[in-house]
Amino acid sequence: MKLFRIARRGYVLLWALLAQLVLCRSGVFAGDGTKACVLAHETVSERKVLDRLEPLAFKNLTVESKNEKDSYTYVFQLCGDAGGVPGAGVIQKNMKTPEKPIVTNIGSYKATKAIGGSDWVMLIYEQGDKYDSHCQKEARKAIIMISCSKNTDVGALEVILEENERDTDCFYLFELDSSAVCPPVESRLSAGSIILIIIFCLVAVYLIGGFLYQRLIVGAKGMEQFPNYAFWVEVGNLTADGCDFVCRSRNRDEAPAYRGVTTDALEEEPEERDDHLLPM
Helix, strand or coil, X not given: CHHHHHHHHHHHHHHHHHHHHHHHHHCCCCCCHHHHCCECCCCHHHHHHHHCCHHHECCEEEEEEXXXXXEEEEEEEECCCHHHCCCEEEEEEECCCCCCCEEEEEEEEEEEEEEXXXXXXXXXXXXXXXXXXXXXXXXXXXXXXXXXXXXXCCCXXXXXXXXXXXXXXXXXXXXXXXXXXXXXXXXXXXXXXXXXXXXXXXXXXXXXXXXXXXXXXXXXXXXXXXXXXHHHHHHHHHHHHHHHHHHCCCCCCCXXXXXXXXXXXXXXXXXXXXXXXXXX
């Protein structure tokens, strides 16, 4: 008995550890999801738009961009430290020296804006590191355009452009496909369809459960394994009789058919005389 208790406690402990590992990997204990983002102007509508992106939380998405002179790597994380840089939602790594890349914060999730439509969300991270000479040395800004793709959980991050030729309001533009921003699919099942599904499930449970009971408990064989076999046979017979009564055209109370009488039967038979049998 004591060994049984020890084994049971070990079994429960093992399941608890596995559950914690799964929760940690899924990000349940990693933070507060989209709540870590600080909206520049907190509104209920923007918070709802941001909450739609919850499935993308705690994921680092990386993309490489090359030109004739330089090679860059961009890292994006929703409401989290991209590449481990505190406060950075999007970072840029200049890979000119791969052993020690230059890291630039191009958008902070501490200054977030969220604009959404029926099947898209535009996420804006502001207050990144300031430009050295472009755009009047204003702070960098990253715009992530997230579009609906029903068959894609999280697509590949793409760099569209870096607009730094303006005097002000420069930005980095990224694109991402995800099913997280797709509108919810409404159920198209009617009330009648739901009722039919319920009836089908109940019938299936009745047949399978009755079959197992008849076979394993009662020990029935052959057709007797069918639940309530005698009852359903009687129902079938009564149904057949009812169908015969309703569908047959013959009248069951019909009088016997008239049969014609031949003329020979109508002729009088010759009278037999039995006078000779009388005593004289």
